[in-house]
Each structure stands twice: as structure tokens, then as C-alpha cells.
Amino acid sequence: MSDIAQGGAVRTVASVPIWRDGVAAAAAWFVAAIVTVATPDVVPWGSTPLWAEILTGGAVLLLVLSGTVQWLGRVGRVVVHYGPWLVALGVWFAVWEVVTAKTGWLPKPFFSPPQGLLHVYLVDTTRLGLCVLFSLRLWAYGFGSGVIAGFLVGVALGWSKRFAYWGMPILKLIGPVPATAWIPCTFFILPTTFSASVFLVALASGIPVAILTASGVGSVNRAFYDVARTLGASERFLVWRVAVPASLPHVFVGLFMGLYYSFAVLVVAEMLGAKYGLGWYLQFQTGYSAYANVYATLVIMALLTSGLVKLLFVTRDRVLSWQKGII
Amino acid sequence: MSAALKLVDAPRRSVALEVRGVSHAFDLGGKHLPVLDNIDLSVAPGEFVALLGPSGCGKSTLLRLVAGLEQPDVGALLEDGAPITAPDPSRILVFQDPTLFPWRTVWKNVAVGLEARGLLPAHKQRVADALSLVRLEAFAQAYPHQLSGGMAQRAALARALVNDPHLLLLDEPLGKLDSLTRLAMQNELVSLWQKVGFTALLVTHDVEEALLLADRVIVLSDRPARIVTEFLIDKPRPRRRDDADLVHLRQTILATLGPVHD
Numbered sequence: 324m325s326d327i328a329q330g331g332a333v334r335t336v337a338s339v340p341i342w343r344d345g346v347a348a349a350a351a352w353f354v355a356a357i358v359t360v361a362t363p364d365v366v367p368w369g370s371t372p373l374w375a376e377i378l379t380g381g382a383v384l385l386l387v388l389s390g391t392v393q394w395l396g397r398v399g400r401v402v403v404h405y406g407p408w409l410v411a412l413g414v415w416f417a418v419w420e421v422v423t424a425k426t427g428w429l430p431k432p433f434f435s436p437p438q439g440l441l442h443v444y445l446v447d448t449t450r451l452g453l454c455v456l457f458s459l460r461l462w463a464y465g466f467g468s469g470v471i472a473g474f475l476v477g478v479a480l481g482w483s484k485r486f487a488y489w490g491m492p493i494l495k496l497i498g499p500v501p502a503t504a505w506i507p508c509t510f511f512i513l514p515t516t517f518s519a520s521v522f523l524v525a526l527a528s529g530i531p532v533a534i535l536t537a538s539g540v541g542s543v544n545r546a547f548y549d550v551a552r553t554l555g556a557s558e559r560f561l562v563w564r565v566a567v568p569a570s571l572p573h574v575f576v577g578l579f580m581g582l583y584y585s586f587a588v589l590v591v592a593e594m595l596g597a598k599y600g601l602g603w604y605l606q607f608q609t610g611y612s613a614y615a616n617v618y619a620t621l622v623i624m625a626l627l628t629s630g631l632v633k634l635l636f637v638t639r640d641r642v643l644s645w646q647k648g649i650i
Numbered sequence: 651m652s653a654a655l656k657l658v659d660a661p662r663r664s665v666a667l668e669v670r671g672v673s674h675a676f677d678l679g680g681k682h683l684p685v686l687d688n689i690d691l692s693v694a695p696g697e698f699v700a701l702l703g704p705s706g707c708g709k710s711t712l713l714r715l716v717a718g719l720e721q722p723d724v725g726a727l728l729e730d731g732a733p734i735t736a737p738d739p740s741r742i743l744v745f746q747d748p749t750l751f752p753w754r755t756v757w758k759n760v761a762v763g764l765e766a767r768g769l770l771p772a773h774k775q776r777v778a779d780a781l782s783l784v785r786l787e788a789f790a791q792a793y794p795h796q797l798s799g800g801m802a803q804r805a806a807l808a809r810a811l812v813n814d815p816h817l818l819l820l821d822e823p824l825g826k827l828d829s830l831t832r833l834a835m836q837n838e839l840v841s842l843w844q845k846v847g848f849t850a851l852l853v854t855h856d857v858e859e860a861l862l863l864a865d866r867v868i869v870l871s872d873r874p875a876r877i878v879t880e881f882l883i884d885k886p887r888p889r890r891r892d893d894a895d896l897v898h899l900r901q902t903i904l905a906t907l908g909p910v911h912d
Contacts, residue, residue, distance in 0.1 A: 544749070546749045549714075549745075550743075551762070551766065553718075553719065553738075553739070553741070553742050553743045554762055554766055554809070555739035564762075565751070568753045569753070645752055645754075646752070
């Protein structure tokens with residue numbers, strides 16, 4: 324634009340700013356694609372040509388981005404930030420390809436090249452999709468009920484001396500027991516495998532929430548209560564409008580702990596009794612030495628769990644936005 | 651809405667406060683610690699009374715009793731002849747710390763008293779009135795951590811005034827402010843009191859502050875607090891801190907408080 328203004332005629336722009344990491348990443352991805360198609364697999368894996376196509380597609384896209392990324396605004400800045408990662412990813416794909424499919428240094432069936440995972444996603448899509456949904460359902464029921472129960476118990480423990488007298492010793496005794504230790508009893512006490520699994524996940528996520536909510540409610544500045552009481556607050560108002568918001572920073576620490584515990588227990592519970600779910604899928608495929616399926620599932624799990632953690636972070640930052648500048 | 655909702659022009663039912671033979675003690679780990687010793691005190695409707703005494707003498711305890719947050723061991727406290735048994739929004743305590751709720755915006759902090767009593771939907775205008783009374787309209791949506799110390803204390807005053815208190819209990823409300831802000835807030839407090847017309851009971855250990863603000867200064871002894879003496883300050887406001895009479899009175903009061911107080 325400025326060229327037009329200055330020279331009065333359109334000149335070819337000699338130096339378009341080039342995103343160098345993008346070019347390097349494109350090169351790395353392209354090399355990975357060549358390695359994938361140009362040399363034969365030691366053992367046939369299936370989906371090898373498709374994987375090479377995907378890598379080539381990625382390389383082309385990165386090459387296009389190298390010249391255009393500066394016009395993409397916020398998305399562009401994010402892409403540029405992860406440039407070195409994109410390079411490393413291309414290198415990693417190439418190395419992975421060589422040490423598994425091309426040389427067999429890491430042998431079948433215990434290891435799988437990327438196209439092995441891709442093949443799993445293509446041929447077992449429905450079953451994996453169902454397993455994801457089953458796991459999410461179990462997690463939602465377990466974590467949801469555990470967090471609600473843990474929060475209410477925590478508020479009661481922190482607020483009521485009588486409740487704390489009876490509840491605290493029980494919580495202190497039972498709290499440290501790993502939720503998985505309850506597996507033998509729960510699976511015959513509760514009517515169905517699913518309800519037992521929900522209970523275990525709820526227990527794992529509920530206990531840290533209860534403990535931290537109780538300590539949060541218990542450590543609220545007493546002056547807040549005095550102020551609210553002189554302003555005409557009822558007991559109900561003191562609990563829900565003073566104690567609870569004041570203790571939310573603690574509650575979120577409990578939520579994060581509960582979230583991590585819930586994943587651990589979820590997978591174990593699914594491995595033991597479930598008919599579907601990612602934990603069950605891992606167990607089932609290990610039985611057939613189908614490690615490509617196992618790795619494919621681990622990738623899905625990593626994305627799901629880190630996504631949920633991210634979601635909790637975003638929620639916390641929204642809810643506790645009043646804390647900015649305090650910490 | 652109607653004129654009755656206006657904070658400043660409202661027809662005011664001024665209250666008289668009566669403290670009769672109040673003694674009070676704390677139990678600290680089984681140790682009996684007397685803090686108030688036979689306090690007798692009458693405050694007329696609309697009067698501004700300052701309680702002056704050494705740090706830790708029990709002044710704040712007296713305010714907590716008047717607020718109804720605690721009950722005295724001996725004696726009685728009466729508001730217009732009726733015994734004080736529980737906190738009531740007609741008597742509001744403003745603390746040394748603003749103790750604003752950090753998770754609420756300034757607007758919501760000021761609104762909390764109305765909200766707690768279910769009056770907020772019909773009286774939103776009062777919140778705006780209270781905020782403009784302390785000149786914080788522009789900070790209605792700010793969070794407490796974004797305010798300076800003086801602004802936070804003004805917000806705390808607005809949170810008290812929005813409830814139309816008949817008796818404002820001030821527990822060293824300016825004690826933690828820097829000296830310039832403190833001077834400005836002293837003037838502000840007097841003009842609020844003159845505009846709104848509540849009965850005020852101020853606890854302070856700053857002699858000058860008591861002399862600038864109050865109609866009457868009551869001097870308390872060291873713990874357990876007894877009333878030592880009282881001074882009537884019959885001077886028009888605004889008062890000057892270098893007024894010869896006030897300077898002289900300051901010397902007298904400091905002498906009464908003894909060498910413990912500098």
C-alpha cells in the first residue's frame with residue numbers, strides 16, 4: 324500500500340517477511356513424508372500412504388503459512404509462538420518412522436509407527452468413539468456428584484461445630500485411603516458395575532474438595548462475618564454470600580486435586596468391570612498385544628484429560644477474576 | 651423514587667444511646683481479663699461523641715457491645731430506651747480496616763446491607779446515592795483491590811450509610827490511612843455527619859482527631875477502661891487544628907492520659 328502511495332505505481336515487493344520457523348517446519352514435515360513413502364515398511368502396517376499424504380499436506384500448509392502468517396492476527400501469533408514445536412514435531416515424526424516401521428529397531432507388536440495409530444483411528448472409529456462417550460459419561464456422573472457432595476460436606480464441616488465434631492474424624496480417617504482400595508467392597512455392595520465405578524470416581528474427587536472447602540470456610544476472616552451481621556445478614560446469607568465466596572480459592576485447589584484423582588480412579592475402575600470405556604479398551608487391546616491401539620488410546624486420553632484441566636483453569640480464572648492483583 | 655429514599659433529606663428518627671453500668675471481661679485461656687469497668691454513658695440524638703483512650707484499653711469492645719455483636723457481662727445498653735440484644739442495620743459499625751468483601755465490586759459491597767435484608771430490588775437508587783455521597787460513582791464497578799486506602803474506607807462508609815443508620819459506630823476508621831488522606835477524610839466525615847445527621851460514636855486514640863470532630867470527648871483509662879473525664883467541645887465547624895483553645899485542650903487531655911500516651 325505504502326509503495327503505491329510513494330511511487331505512484333505498483334512495484335513488486337522484494338522482501339515479503341518470511342516466517343523462518345514455518346519454512347523449517349515445512350521442511351521437517353516434508354522429510355518425514357518422504358521417509359514414510361520412499362522406503363518400505365519392515366512389516367506392513369496399513370495406512371502408510373495416507374500418513375504420508377497427511378504429512379505432505381501439513382508441510383504444504385506450513386509453507387503457505389510461512390508467507391501469510393503475519394496477516395492472520397491473533398491466530399497467526401499463536402501459530403508463530405508454536406513454530407519451534409512444529410519443527411520438533413516434524414523431526415519427531417521422521418525419527419519415529421525410522422526407528423519403528425522402517426528399521427524395526429523398536430519392534431512390532433510392542434511399538435507402533437504413526438501410521439499404526441492412524442490405522443487404528445480409521446478402522447476402529449466407532450468403538451473408540453463409543454469408549455470416549457462411555458468414559459466421559461462415567462467421569463461426568465462421578466466427578467459431578469463427588470464435587471457437589473464434597474462441596475456441601477465441606478461447607479457443613481467448616482460452618483457447623485456439631486457437624487465438624489462428628490464429620491471431621493471420619494473424614495480424617497477415611498480421606499487418606501486411596502479410592503482404589505475400596506474397589507473390592509464397592510463392586511459387590513453396589514448393584515451395578517457402573518454405579519460402583521461412579522461411586523469410586525465420586526469418592527476420589529469428593530474428598531479433596533470436602534477437605535479444602537472445609538478449611539476454606541474455616542479460615543474466612545471473622546471480620547467479614549461481623550460486617551455482614553451488623554448489616555443485617557441472616558445465617559443463610561452468612562454461609563452462601565460470605566463464607567462460600569470467601570472460600571472459593573480453596574475450593575478450586577480441591578477441585579484440581581479431585582480432577583487428577585478422578586482420572587486415575589476412572590481408568591482403574593473401567594479396567595476392572597466395565598464393558599466399554601477407554602480404560603476397558605486399553606485392557607482389552609493389551610490382551611491381544613494390540614499396542615498400536617493402546618498408544619492410540621493414550622493419545623486420546625491425553626487430549627481429553629488435558630482439555631478438562633484446561634477447562635477448569637478457564638472456569639477458575641472467570642470465577643476468581645476478583646483475585647487479580649491480590650495474589 | 652420518592653424523597654423518603656434520599657439519604658440526605660430523609661426525615662430522621664435520631665436515636666439516643668444509653669450505656670448503664672456496663673462491665674465486661676474476656677476469658678483468655680482460663681485467665682479472666684476485665685476490659686470494661688462500670689461504664690455509664692449517655693449520647694443525645696444527633697450528637698457526635700469521641701471515645702479517647704490508650705491502645706488496647708477496651709474502646710473497641712464497647713463499640714462491639716453497642717453494635718450488638720456481643721452481650722455485656724454486667725449492665726445494659728439501650729437504644730432509645732430499648733435494650734440492644736442483637737446486631738441491627740440501624741446501628742452500623744465501621745472498622746479500622748475497610749473489610750470490603752474482595753469478591754464483590756464496590757457497587758455490590760455498598761449494596762450488601764440492602765441485599766441481605768431483601769430490599770435491594772426496590773432501592774437500587776440508594777446505592778447510587780451513597781456512592782455519590784462519598785464521591786465514588788466512577789468506581790462502582792471496581793474491585794476492592796483496585797482502590798486506594800482512602801477510597802476503600804470511603805466505600806466502607808458508603809456501605810454503612812446506605813442502610814440509613816441512626817447510629818454510626820466508628821472504630822478508628824481513619825487509623826490506617828496516611829496523614830494527608832486522614833486529614834481529608836476527617837473533614838469528609840464531619841460533612842457527612844452534618845449532611846446526614848446520624849448519631850456518631852467514634853473510637854480513636856488520636857487526640858487531635860477527637861477534638862476536630864466531636865461535640866464531646868470522653869477520656870477512658872487504661873484497661874479495664876473506666877471513664878476518667880469528659881470535655882465538651884463547643885466550637886463551630888469546620889474547626890482549625892491550630893485553634894488556640896483546641897491546642898490548649900489537647901495539652902490538658904494529653905496530661906490526663908498520662909505519660910503512657912505520647
